Amino acid sequence: MAEVARAAVKIAVEKTEIREFALPPVGSDDGLLRVESSGVGGSDPEMYRRANTAPCIMGHEVVGTVERIGDAAARRWGVRPGDRIALHEYLPCWHCHWCLQGDFRLCMEADFFNVEDRFNTLRYGTCNAEIAPHLWGGNAEFMYLAPNAVVHKIPGDMDARHATLAVPLGNGVQWAVLDGGAGMGKTVLVFGPGQQGLGCALAAKAAGAATVILAGMGRDRARLDLSRELGADIAVDVEAEDLARVVMDVTGGKGVDVVVDTTGDPDGRIAEQAIALSAKGAWLSLNGLGASVPINEIKKRYLTVRAPRGHSYRAVQAALDLVASRRWPIDKLCSHDFGLDQVHEAILATAGRGIADAIHITVSPGKVA
Numbered sequence: 001m002a003e004v005a006r007a008a009v010k011i012a013v014e015k016t017e018i019r020e021f022a023l024p025p026v027g028s029d030d031g032l033l034r035v036e037s038s039g040v041g042g043s044d045p046e047m048y049r050r051a052n053t054a055p056c057i058m059g060h061e062v063v064g065t066v067e068r069i070g071d072a073a074a075r076r077w078g079v080r081p082g083d084r085i086a087l088h089e090y091l092p093c094w095h096c097h098w099c100l101q102g103d104f105r106l107c108m109e110a111d112f113f114n115v116e117d118r119f120n121t122l123r124y125g126t127c128n129a130e131i132a133p134h135l136w137g138g139n140a141e142f143m144y145l146a147p148n149a150v151v152h153k154i155p156g157d158m159d160a161r162h163a164t165l166a167v168p169l170g171n172g173v174q175w176a177v178l179d180g181g182a183g184m185g186k187t188v189l190v191f192g193p194g195q196q197g198l199g200c201a202l203a204a205k206a207a208g209a210a211t212v213i214l215a216g217m218g219r220d221r222a223r224l225d226l227s228r229e230l231g232a233d234i235a236v237d238v239e240a241e242d243l244a245r246v247v248m249d250v251t252g253g254k255g256v257d258v259v260v261d262t263t264g265d266p267d268g269r270i271a272e273q274a275i276a277l278s279a280k281g282a283w284l285s286l287n288g289l290g291a292s293v294p295i296n297e298i299k300k301r302y303l304t305v306r307a308p309r310g311h312s313y314r315a316v317q318a319a320l321d322l323v324a325s326r327r328w329p330i331d332k333l334c335s336h337d338f339g340l341d342q343v344h345e346a347i348l349a350t351a352g353r354g355i356a357d358a359i360h361i362t363v364s365p366g367k368v369a
């Protein structure tokens with residue numbers, strides 16, 4: 001095997017080039033992954049536009065085969081060379097209060113909302129490629145398996161592109177089901193039919209939700225249509241239909257039990273609408289509350305409000321189990337697959353640039369162009 005890895009490196013704002021890195025030596029505690037497929041995350045186009053975050057090997061929805069592994073790492077993860085794994089992007093400390101109670105996404109070393117210098121904080125797909133051993137992202141032939149990586153074994157026959165949905169679908173399980181309590185008899189409203197929103201709809205339906213309503217815009221037509229095969233009972237184009245009327249008709253005027261906003265909601269307008277469409281006692285995952293928190297409405301409706309914040313081990317494993325069940329047409333989410341030389345196009349396409357109707361895009365480094 002060649003002792004270098006080719007990697008697609010973000011070298012400036014919306015600029016990528018292929019560079020080669022020496023494969024790192026593997027000690028007892030770490031390993032090396034041969035990347036099979038790397039999903040382009042919904043946040044990647046924004047990360048690609050951000051200044052002062054280069055050089056970086058992007059790609060944080062990573063699936064591959066264990067190429068080399070140290071003895072201690074093999075025992076810790078229960079894997080051998082040739083085993084296939086999906087990874088979280090987090091590289092938590094494993095000894096703080098949050099890690100010890102299983103909430104490693106809140107670890108001060110893994111939680112983006114608490115670190116001052118995100119670019120120099122180790123995390124797959126977003127950190128500085130100048131930090132040795134450099135291979136910190138999925139858009140490369142090989143990725144470094146750090147001792148503190150979070151690893152899930154996947155079945156030998158699982159399509160790698162499907163397995164890259166572990167993270168976005170894991171977010172859906174976390175936000176709609178584990179946090180929001182979407183389940184039997186519940187009515188669920190999801191804003192935004194991107195990969196996270198589709199993940200929320202699918203997770204809610206798989207958990208037994210009675211009615212799942214997914215709201216999007218006219219430009220989301222293809223995703224809204226597809227969502228009906230992936231858990232949504234009702235898909236609403238809010239530019240053509242009155243969402244409030246649809247929700248109140250379906251719930252007999254009561255409002256929904258669970259709301260998840262997967263859009264950015266910079267001005268708080270979705271939050272305002274979400275609160276207005278909630279039943280008493282509803283649970284809401286909101287991304288923005290506008291200029292002020294409408295505490296009177298929250299009190300009047302006896303609401304619980306939280307914000308979507310990543311995924312737990314349990315959520316990602318449940319997502320992988322959903323993929324493995326073959327009960328859902330997961331392949332329809334995997335709209336495009338690119339080679340390592342087309343990472344630039346893959347990231348732009350995720351933001352709707354260059355390709356229409358992209359849903360979940362993968363980069364498969366072994367793919368022959």
Ligand SMILES: [Zn+2]
Binds near residue numbers: 092
């Ligand atoms: Zn920790």
